[in-house]
Amino acid sequence: MKLKKMAAMVVASMMISATSFAAPFGGEDDVSYAADIWASMSAAGLAGKDATMSTPYTGMHPHGAILDTIDTRLKVGDNDDILIIKRNYGGEGVSKTAVANDPDKYLKAVTVMYKRNGFDADIKDWFWIKYAPDGSVLKNPKGVSLAGRVGKGMAKGCVACHMGAPGGDMVFNHDRYAK
Numbered sequence: 001m002k003l004k005k006m007a008a009m010v011v012a013s014m015m016i017s018a019t020s021f022a023a024p025f026g027g028e029d030d031v032s033y034a035a036d037i038w039a040s041m042s043a044a045g046l047a048g049k050d051a052t053m054s055t056p057y058t059g060m061h062p063h064g065a066i067l068d069t070i071d072t073r074l075k076v077g078d079n080d081d082i083l084i085i086k087r088n089y090g091g092e093g094v095s096k097t098a099v100a101n102d103p104d105k106y107l108k109a110v111t112v113m114y115k116r117n118g119f120d121a122d123i124k125d126w127f128w129i130k131y132a133p134d135g136s137v138l139k140n141p142k143g144v145s146l147a148g149r150v151g152k153g154m155a156k157g158c159v160a161c162h163m164g165a166p167g168g169d170m171v172f173n174h175d176r177y178a179k
């Protein structure tokens, strides 16, 4: 009996390390850096209630029915670089006007790309996060937090899809950051 229990524990721990190995993102450091970014965004008036917003526009999958995008810079610790925020709105009665009038009511998620110098040259140093409207980090169906190299080397996820953005800078909307 005892041996069986031990064997089960070994298998369980092997499974845990296998999952953390499989996902190159969502670790403790990633989640804590995501919290630092959110705190800096809030201090700069870019997150939370009455956050600065741009004109809402009709979006496309997977980002949401109505979107607003902000392209700016943010200082997080001693890193001072590009921040792109894409807010995703949806729900009953959503429209551009409805969102402009009451953004908090329709806000579903906040997706962020933040240039973190020295983070990972393969992905142009972009740090990826999907936040809930309250600033907590959302998880994928496997329970892995969506922060860091989300989808790197995988078939799905932020990096997997944004790799195809024109200009090779991983940004879809423009090529201003392409080198």
Ligand code: HEC
Residues within 6 Å of the ligand: 059, 060, 061, 062, 063, 067, 069, 084, 085, 086, 111, 112, 113, 128, 129, 130, 146, 150, 156, 157, 158, 159, 161, 162, 165, 170, 171, 172, 173, 174
């Ligand atoms: C299946 C493809 C796909 C996936 C997955 C995806 N995106 Fe995007 N993303 C897009 C497209 C297409 C645009 C530009 C069109 C638009 O404005 O909706 C975009 C735009 C953005 C922008 C604005 C900058 C830009 O590239 O134009 C940010 C920020 C962003 N995505 C973050 C994320 C994050 C963070 C994730 C993962 C949690 C993610 N995206 C997952 C396709 C994707």
